[in-house]
Amino acid sequence: MSKITKLAAGAAVAALFAANTTTAGTLDDVKAAGHVKCGISTGVPGFAFTDDSGAWQGFDPAVCKAVAAAIFGDTSKVKYTTTTGKTRFTALASGEVDMLARNTTWTFSRDTDLKLDFVGVNYYDGQGFMIPTELGVESAKDLDGASVCIQTGTTTELNLADFFRTNGISYEAVPIETNDEARTNYVAGRCDVYTTDASGLAATRSSLENPSAHVLMPEIISKEPLGPLVRHGDSEWADIVRWTLNAMITAEELGVNSENVDSMATGTDNPEINRLLGSEGDLGAMIGLDKAWAWRAIKMVGNYGEVFDTYIGADTPIGLERGLNALWTQGGILYSPPFR
Amino acid sequence: MSQTTEFQGPPRQSFSIGKIWTDKRTRGLVIQLMATIAICAVILYLGNNVVENFQKLGKPFGFGFLQQESNYDINQTLIEYNSQSTHLRAAVVGILNTLLVAVCGIILASILGFILGVLRLSPNWLVNKLAYCYIEFMRNVPVLVHILLVHGILVHSLPKPKQAIEFADSFFLTNRGFFVPSPVTQPLFWVVIAAFVFGLIYAFWYRRNARIKQAATGEQSPVFWVMLGAIIGLPVLVFFLTGMPINWDVPELKGFNFKGGMALKPEFLSLWLALSLYTAAFIAEIVRAGIEAVNKGQTEAALALGLPRRRTLNLVVIPQALRVIIPPLNSQYLNITKNSSLAIAIGYMDIVATIGGITLNQTGREMECMLIVLGLYLFFSLTISSIMNWYNKRLALVER
Numbered sequence: 001m002s003k004i005t006k007l008a009a010g011a012a013v014a015a016l017f018a019a020n021t022t023t024a025g026t027l028d029d030v031k032a033a034g035h036v037k038c039g040i041s042t043g044v045p046g047f048a049f050t051d052d053s054g055a056w057q058g059f060d061p062a063v064c065k066a067v068a069a070a071i072f073g074d075t076s077k078v079k080y081t082t083t084t085g086k087t088r089f090t091a092l093a094s095g096e097v098d099m100l101a102r103n104t105t106w107t108f109s110r111d112t113d114l115k116l117d118f119v120g121v122n123y124y125d126g127q128g129f130m131i132p133t134e135l136g137v138e139s140a141k142d143l144d145g146a147s148v149c150i151q152t153g154t155t156t157e158l159n160l161a162d163f164f165r166t167n168g169i170s171y172e173a174v175p176i177e178t179n180d181e182a183r184t185n186y187v188a189g190r191c192d193v194y195t196t197d198a199s200g201l202a203a204t205r206s207s208l209e210n211p212s213a214h215v216l217m218p219e220i221i222s223k224e225p226l227g228p229l230v231r232h233g234d235s236e237w238a239d240i241v242r243w244t245l246n247a248m249i250t251a252e253e254l255g256v257n258s259e260n261v262d263s264m265a266t267g268t269d270n271p272e273i274n275r276l277l278g279s280e281g282d283l284g285a286m287i288g289l290d291k292a293w294a295w296r297a298i299k300m301v302g303n304y305g306e307v308f309d310t311y312i313g314a315d316t317p318i319g320l321e322r323g324l325n326a327l328w329t330q331g332g333i334l335y336s337p338p339f340r
Numbered sequence: 341m342s343q344t345t346e347f348q349g350p351p352r353q354s355f356s357i358g359k360i361w362t363d364k365r366t367r368g369l370v371i372q373l374m375a376t377i378a379i380c381a382v383i384l385y386l387g388n389n390v391v392e393n394f395q396k397l398g399k400p401f402g403f404g405f406l407q408q409e410s411n412y413d414i415n416q417t418l419i420e421y422n423s424q425s426t427h428l429r430a431a432v433v434g435i436l437n438t439l440l441v442a443v444c445g446i447i448l449a450s451i452l453g454f455i456l457g458v459l460r461l462s463p464n465w466l467v468n469k470l471a472y473c474y475i476e477f478m479r480n481v482p483v484l485v486h487i488l489l490v491h492g493i494l495v496h497s498l499p500k501p502k503q504a505i506e507f508a509d510s511f512f513l514t515n516r517g518f519f520v521p522s523p524v525t526q527p528l529f530w531v532v533i534a535a536f537v538f539g540l541i542y543a544f545w546y547r548r549n550a551r552i553k554q555a556a557t558g559e560q561s562p563v564f565w566v567m568l569g570a571i572i573g574l575p576v577l578v579f580f581l582t583g584m585p586i587n588w589d590v591p592e593l594k595g596f597n598f599k600g601g602m603a604l605k606p607e608f609l610s611l612w613l614a615l616s617l618y619t620a621a622f623i624a625e626i627v628r629a630g631i632e633a634v635n636k637g638q639t640e641a642a643l644a645l646g647l648p649r650r651r652t653l654n655l656v657v658i659p660q661a662l663r664v665i666i667p668p669l670n671s672q673y674l675n676i677t678k679n680s681s682l683a684i685a686i687g688y689m690d691i692v693a694t695i696g697g698i699t700l701n702q703t704g705r706e707m708e709c710m711l712i713v714l715g716l717y718l719f720f721s722l723t724i725s726s727i728m729n730w731y732n733k734r735l736a737l738v739e740r
Contacts, residue, residue, distance in 0.1 A: 161423035
């Protein structure tokens with residue numbers, strides 16, 4: 001049985017049997033289990049990948065690690081579950097995972113109708129197209145009649161249908177489950193074009209045999225704010241994930257990083273840093289954690305900029321510029337509410 | 341003293357609680373009753389839990405979402421469909437795709453299976469062993485592996501559209517599919533169809549009369565040739581007489597892909613071929629077992645009566661073999677239908693991929709979508725089962 005059927009059936013069975021999974025506080029459940037159950041993607045270079053020892057690394061697992069660090073003080077206390085575009089929401093809704101940190105677009109219907117809560121944005125993205133240079137196409141609007149590889153169950157699937165319809169051109173959708181499968185089919189020539197979030201395209205392109213033989217179309221056809229999300233109905237748990245992410249962003253803004261966080265934690269003359277790191281006030285208690293929660297997350301995982309540079313930044317093979325994802329003070333739109 | 345022994349029937353027993361268990365009949369009733377109550381309780385508990393959990397999640401239950409726009413495209417559709425169509429229509433597209441691959445699979449698997457089954461009985465050592473190797477290889481590897489293997493071969497080893505392998509300038513084999521010309525009928529074509537229908541009716545009428553005649557007088561008629569002529573010859577003749585009222589829409593390479601004609605996509609091809617090749621191996625064994633189950637004495641008796649070999653096969657061996665073959669064949673047909681849900685592994689848009697996949701994912705209605713998929717598969721399977729059971733009954737031994 002395929003993964004989706006299994007998960008969907010699992011969800012159905014979970015709905016049948018699970019009596020009280022959603023009401024008891026997720027934080028209590030997580031503490032009792034001793035780890036955060038985190039849903040991630042099946043692998044996108046830079047964003048989620050396994051290192052030599054088989055441990056998950058990357059821009060998205062970093063959020064899981066930060067949450068684990070804030071709660072347990074140990075980044076290894078995460079149980080990763082890989083999810084495809086199609087299985088992810090079922091996995092979250094059924095309680096198989098406590099949070100999702102995988103390139104997932106924040107949309108109205110997902111936030112409301114699907115009963116999920118997006119807690120923030122960790123990457124501002126948009127949907128693009130990648131195509132072999134040899135085909136000589138210069139604009140996505142010239143793609144009439146092309147076969148397009150597309151991950152099913154994603155917003156990109158819907159954007160794609162909209163884009164081709166509004167431009168009055170035809171295409172053949174080739175539905176694919178995971179980024180790896182899409183890459184294989186694209187390389188084999190089953191499709192002319194691969195479309196997904198521009199960051200994912202850049203990541204996939206970097207993993208191709210000859211990246212320069214492939215080109216990204218200039219069109220970005222959608223807004224794809226990607227961020228972590230949790231189940232609807234447990235605001236306390238949502239707060240923890242939301243403010244862990246905000247802590248990483250604020251840390252960068254305030255110049256706190258994993259190197260200097262220890263010295264700053266002893267007290268500085270900036271009250272917001274003091275509140276963030278717990279030397280002043282007790283913000284941690286307000287979300288059910290101790291004073292040093294943010295200090296641990298920053299110490300063990302790093303601030304937003306550090307994570308970005310480590311996994312997907314300009315110096316990595318992925319080579320993404322900060323662009324929109326620079327801090328608001330540096331020309332981007334990354335902006336965290338204040339710690340007060 | 342005269343004593344009459346009367347039969348008084350079973351001794352009447354006075355009722356007591358202990359008897360409920362010691363009496364065979366009441367014990368049976370009690371066990372059945374308890375089992376029924378237990379099953380009802382479990383169903384009730386599960387149903388209750390669903391309702392409770394739905395309330396807890398704040399999710400409504402209903403099928404209204406089927407009327408919403410689907411917003412996604414499907415690459416293989418047998419009916420008109422686009423991203424503006426409803427989820428319901430997407431579901432129908434999926435159902436038709438499932439049925440298409442199931443029906444095509446059943447047909448191909450049956451043909452291959454019967455041929456292989458007969459080859460397996462061949463006295464020729466090489467033919468026999470080749471069939472044996474094929475069957476053992478196919479049925480001992482999981483069908484999903486076969487599907488992925490065929491898909492991999494089709495997508496990776498066939499050329500891209502621009503280097504397509506072509507036959508007669510109108511058939512093109514690429515890794516995007518096998519493109520063939522599609523017929524476009526002209527107005528006069530209905531005459532050909534009418535001729536075909538007429539031929540069909542005439543053929544069966546002729547066969548019926550020939551049987552009556554043979555029963556009455558023993559005279560035989562050339563049934564086969566008349567039927568062939570009426571069903572195929574007549575429409576072909578009319579087709580040429582009306583000036584071939586059909587055009588062919590030949591596929592042509594335009595831009596990225598072939599346009600026009602019909603396309604058998606690699607996803608469909610690989611699912612169809614893999615399912616058929618796999619199931620054919622099982623059917624072959626069923627056919628072999630069925631034929632071997634017919635006592636050798638039957639053939640000998642028929643030959644002794646002076647029946648020719650072909651008639652012996654048609655009138656004596658096959659009817660008896662079918663009785664053994666049909667029930668297990670039925671379950672193989674069900675297997676093809678159900679295994680077609682593995683389509684999702686290669687992106688063939690069947691009912692699991694449309695309503696049970698993308699629709700489920702985009703609308704978040706897991707319970708409703710899974711119920712629909714469940715109900716549909718149950719319906720398909722029961723339908724196939726009842727057709728096969730009807731056929732089996734018709735073939736069953738009628739004792740006189």
